[in-house]
Amino acid sequence: MLYIKCPYCGLRAQKEFSYGGDATVKRPNINEEVSSEDWDNFVYMRKSPRGKHIELWQHIAGCRQWIKVQRDTATHEIFQTAKVTEEIR
Amino acid sequence: MSQPFRLNKEGLINRNKKISFTFNGKKLFGYEGDTIASALIANGIHLVGRSFKYHRPRGFFGAGVEEPNAKLQVEFNGHSEPNVNATEMELVEGLSVTSQNCWPSVNFDVGAINNFLKMFFPAGFYYKTFMWPKSFWYKIYEPFIRKAAGLGVASIEKDKERYEHKFEYCDLLVTGSGPSGLASAYAAAKNGAKVILAEDKPRFGGTLLTDDVSIDNLSGKDWAEKIITELKSMPNVTVKNRSQVFGYYDHNMLVMFERVSDHLEKKSKFTPRQRLWYIRAKETILSTGSIERPIVFGNNDTPGIFLSAAAKEYMKVFGVLVGKKPLIFTNNDSAYETALEFKKNNVEPIILDTREEHSSELIDEAKSKGIDIRFSHGVIVANGYKKVKSAKIGKLNKDKNSFEKIETIECDCICVSGFWTPSVHLASQSGNKLKYEEKIDAFIPDKKKQHETSVGAANGSFTLEESLKNGFENGSNLSVKITETKTEITIPNVNEKKYGAHDKFWCMPLPKNENPKRFVDFQNDVSVSDIEIALREGYRSIEHVKRYTTLGMATDQGRTSNLNGLQLVSNIENKIVPEVGHTTFRPPFTPITIGTIVGREVGMEYMPTRKTPMHEWHEKNNAVFVDAGAWKRPRYYKQGNETLFEASKREAKNVRENVGICDVTTLGKIDIKGPDAAEFLNRVYTNAWMKLPVGKARYGLMLREDGIVMDDGTTTRISENHYHMTTTTAQAANVLSHLEYYLQIVWPELNVNVVSTTEQWAGAAIAGPKSRDMLSKLYTDLDVSNDALPFMGYKEAEFFGVPSRIFRISFSGELAYEINVKSDHGMFMWEKMMEVGKEFGNQPYGTEALSTLRIEMGHVAGPELDGRTIPSDVSLNGLVSKKKDFIGKNSLGREAFNVESRQKIVGLIPIDRKSSIPEGSHIVQDQNAKLPNPKLGHVSSSCWSVENNNPFSLAIMKDGKNMIGKKFFAVSPLKNKSIEVEVISSHYVDPEGKRVRS
Numbered sequence A: 001m002l003y004i005k006c007p008y009c010g011l012r013a014q015k016e017f018s019y020g021g022d023a024t025v026k027r028p029n030i031n032e033e034v035s036s037e038d039w040d041n042f043v044y045m046r047k048s049p050r051g052k053h054i055e056l057w058q059h060i061a062g063c064r065q066w067i068k069v070q071r072d073t074a075t076h077e078i079f080q081t082a083k084v085t086e087e088i089r
Numbered sequence B: 001m002s003q004p005f006r007l008n009k010e011g012l013i014n015r016n017k018k019i020s021f022t023f024n025g026k027k028l029f030g031y032e033g034d035t036i037a038s039a040l041i042a043n044g045i046h047l048v049g050r051s052f053k054y055h056r057p058r059g060f061f062g063a064g065v066e067e068p069n070a071k072l073q074v075e076f077n078g079h080s081e082p083n084v085n086a087t088e089m090e091l092v093e094g095l096s097v098t099s100q101n102c103w104p105s106v107n108f109d110v111g112a113i114n115n116f117l118k119m120f121f122p123a124g125f126y127y128k129t130f131m132w133p134k135s136f137w138y139k140i141y142e143p144f145i146r147k148a149a150g151l152g153v154a155s156i157e158k159d160k161e162r163y164e165h166k167f168e169y170c171d172l173l174v175t176g177s178g179p180s181g182l183a184s185a186y187a188a189a190k191n192g193a194k195v196i197l198a199e200d201k202p203r204f205g206g207t208l209l210t211d212d213v214s215i216d217n218l219s220g221k222d223w224a225e226k227i228i229t230e231l232k233s234m235p236n237v238t239v240k241n242r243s244q245v246f247g248y249y250d251h252n253m254l255v256m257f258e259r260v261s262d263h264l265e266k267k268s269k270f271t272p273r274q275r276l277w278y279i280r281a282k283e284t285i286l287s288t289g290s291i292e293r294p295i296v297f298g299n300n301d302t303p304g305i306f307l308s309a310a311a312k313e314y315m316k317v318f319g320v321l322v323g324k325k326p327l328i329f330t331n332n333d334s335a336y337e338t339a340l341e342f343k344k345n346n347v348e349p350i351i352l353d354t355r356e357e358h359s360s361e362l363i364d365e366a367k368s369k370g371i372d373i374r375f376s377h378g379v380i381v382a383n384g385y386k387k388v389k390s391a392k393i394g395k396l397n398k399d400k401n402s403f404e405k406i407e408t409i410e411c412d413c414i415c416v417s418g419f420w421t422p423s424v425h426l427a428s429q430s431g432n433k434l435k436y437e438e439k440i441d442a443f444i445p446d447k448k449k450q451h452e453t454s455v456g457a458a459n460g461s462f463t464l465e466e467s468l469k470n471g472f473e474n475g476s477n478l479s480v481k482i483t484e485t486k487t488e489i490t491i492p493n494v495n496e497k498k499y500g501a502h503d504k505f506w507c508m509p510l511p512k513n514e515n516p517k518r519f520v521d522f523q524n525d526v527s528v529s530d531i532e533i534a535l536r537e538g539y540r541s542i543e544h545v546k547r548y549t550t551l552g553m554a555t556d557q558g559r560t561s562n563l564n565g566l567q568l569v570s571n572i573e574n575k576i577v578p579e580v581g582h583t584t585f586r587p588p589f590t591p592i593t594i595g596t597i598v599g600r601e602v603g604m605e606y607m608p609t610r611k612t613p614m615h616e617w618h619e620k621n622n623a624v625f626v627d628a629g630a631w632k633r634p635r636y637y638k639q640g641n642e643t644l645f646e647a648s649k650r651e652a653k654n655v656r657e658n659v660g661i662c663d664v665t666t667l668g669k670i671d672i673k674g675p676d677a678a679e680f681l682n683r684v685y686t687n688a689w690m691k692l693p694v695g696k697a698r699y700g701l702m703l704r705e706d707g708i709v710m711d712d713g714t715t716t717r718i719s720e721n722h723y724h725m726t727t728t729t730a731q732a733a734n735v736l737s738h739l740e741y742y743l744q745i746v747w748p749e750l751n752v753n754v755v756s757t758t759e760q761w762a763g764a765a766i767a768g769p770k771s772r773d774m775l776s777k778l779y780t781d782l783d784v785s786n787d788a789l790p791f792m793g794y795k796e797a798e799f800f801g802v803p804s805r806i807f808r809i810s811f812s813g814e815l816a817y818e819i820n821v822k823s824d825h826g827m828f829m830w831e832k833m834m835e836v837g838k839e840f841g842n843q844p845y846g847t848e849a850l851s852t853l854r855i856e857m858g859h860v861a862g863p864e865l866d867g868r869t870i871p872s873d874v875s876l877n878g879l880v881s882k883k884k885d886f887i888g889k890n891s892l893g894r895e896a897f898n899v900e901s902r903q904k905i906v907g908l909i910p911i912d913r914k915s916s917i918p919e920g921s922h923i924v925q926d927q928n929a930k931l932p933n934p935k936l937g938h939v940s941s942s943c944w945s946v947e948n949n950n951p952f953s954l955a956i957m958k959d960g961k962n963m964i965g966k967k968f969f970a971v972s973p974l975k976n977k978s979i980e981v982e983v984i985s986s987h988y989v990d991p992e993g994k995r996v997r998s
């Protein structure tokens, strides 16, 4: 079970979090024209890297904040966590 | 009464307490402190089971967790447990122990015919033989293999025992209380660290209990006791025996299995049987020791053959002789200690040493005691079927590939030692890649991946001096980093016997013209020839050899067989062991009970039960409940002998004709506040929200970004910047996370806050043509006329003195209202409604009637919004704004969403107007068509229409409305039904929606 450092609450067990996917995906702006290709990329296309991956987790059984976690998908090592408003590296 | 193999005084057992038990029906005695194994051996019983594949007679081989054979069925505390390791389970009064994998008895086993047919059971036998014909697999082969290969019998009774889970955090977890573990724990504890010391066995001390050593002039056992006593007295230390750390998971989380009470004769009903510990440790000391490995020889699985250290442990810990005519077969010095222990107990051993004649401290001592030592000798074949009677031995030639001077000597046990294998399972589980240590012919931990440090024998240090030094140093260094306190400890003086070099010898060659089985893996019956076959057939990777032969795949995880298997493969392949590599260690290290994994999460404790504030009333009024997530909702209120069908029909009819009330507390409720709330809703919902006035509700539809409907519900504008959103019961949590995602990540510039208020409000729906009349009696001071409180209107008013919210919204399609009061007032509200509603014929209705009402109105719910439908599929495209952007809008233009023949919602009625259509039925053109019969759609929701008095269903069907008027078949192979149906509109009742507005 992972041990995730919530930037608001501190180290908490994985049980308290839910996973939210790739954190680097940016939604096309609302009310702006978007090409089909860009839209499809946003909705469907995700990389599945082996190694470092910046992803979203929500501390659902805690402060309910969505946070960024940089994790190694193969070893589960967590390098860094941050608020969603902060940049990772 | 007598125990013929019990020594007079040796051992750590309590001779003052005799314990009776039965083995295969025979009454026997042992002492408190015995294991099942030691008590049986004391009684001279060795044959306890039959092997997995060949049903060969098997006895005990080890004295602890390494035991591959002695898995027994044990009955105690009124339950029966299979595959209990007899070398680990402690004896308690009244145990009933039986052999397994044998029929009709362990002494005469029909399955043993496999042993004589063994030429037909080579490696890969199951794969090869039972592959063809394919149709035979399920009916003939599989049940046969199951029966033949069965281990114990799992109980079908409910497990009445109590199991617990515990979460713990510590600075240092020490896994094993041998010398290096004790030293580590002690040093860390002295530095002020929070320490947990776990020992698998009942007694602390590990090899200190059996080795002839002294530390600071105390015997190993006394020193261990002194350290443990001191550790127990320290408030920062938790010391646990009967506790096996079996798994090393991510981020230094280790899981430990504690056997709390199986060894107790009496316990309170609150004492758990076993406890699972989740331990998050900052640092871990792996002091798991090492396990002796055997040397492979002919018929080496015969009962009476033991690991030499196990034989010593039976003498020193349990005061039990494994035999009175022992043959010791070794390639190293450690078995000499076993020989000396026999000698001390007036038993004359013979030592066969594969090494050439040489001298060492132990060899010299054995010689001086007059022990018969035969160098360059080994056991070729053990003789005896159910127990060793003699051994054919021979003198090994220089190349050790052949032997001469073959003779047969009598013996009643063979104690074998092929040197020591560090227990590296936890290190390996932690991600440590392990490295091969030539000096000890075994793998030891390599570079760490987590915060683990292996010490002592687990790290390949086989001397006491090294182990202690290792332990004290690592325990101190690891803890000082955490506590920043250092207490100096003097490393004690050690007196131990020095071992000479061991012989790299694994396997005795076969005698000429004889072909006895030489077992590598006892538990899975894998022999040398099986490994040879696998290699001959082209399997090269050790992982493939393992799976093909099943070597090391039994519950003992190959503790005594893995390395011998690797050596064999490397010998045959002419590779060095590190090139062959090792297989992966996986948790759990030892089998653990399912009960422990489950813990307290059974029955009612499986998950929290959510009850509405009116729950007690429902209970008192014969509600039959249904689970809606964690919620309990009344499905119907049973009157007399009513069936579900009758009751729900009555309740639904009463809503259509009079008025009914329904507990709708479980609906998700989200409070939305902030100056940008309207803009936010406008982006979240598909329809327009900017112009909703205060005091009005609106039905809203929410999509995922891929255009699929996520949820629906009404949202009401309570005040300028304050909205009250409702979601379906099932989606409440997801919708909240969804909103939080957009507010926190996508549009942080929007000034909006959301919070769940589901638990804060109790809700009741009042539905039916007489609901306004009833409402006017509930709110006598309020104008509830259609003009004052129109459809989708909202008002706040006092409900008999308590604040309440009135929403004129409807799920049933009738004139209806929903009243919310604070949860604390829920029961008050409900009872008042029941009282006031009497004159209008009010009756409570449950979810079944609620479904009926919404289905015949064509209102969609979960079964239609099943994660595959877009708004136009369920006739909700009217709610999709063309003017503004919203979540998922861009996906709605996708080609596949806009083809004319796309599946859409329709209604179905059976042609006979009688047959109910099972939900999940497939719609087909021709019920007799050849399979696969093309599927045109499926039935999503079914009910008995109370309005029209016949069955009615909603379906999602290809070509949707174009099919109206046509006839098809709804087939349910599951219910074995085929019903001819006609497609009609999904709005079966009041298609214009007049009633809700009336």
Ligand SMILES: [Zn+2]
Pocket: A006, A007, A008, A009, A010, A059, A062, A063, A064, A065
């Ligand atoms: Zn948090």
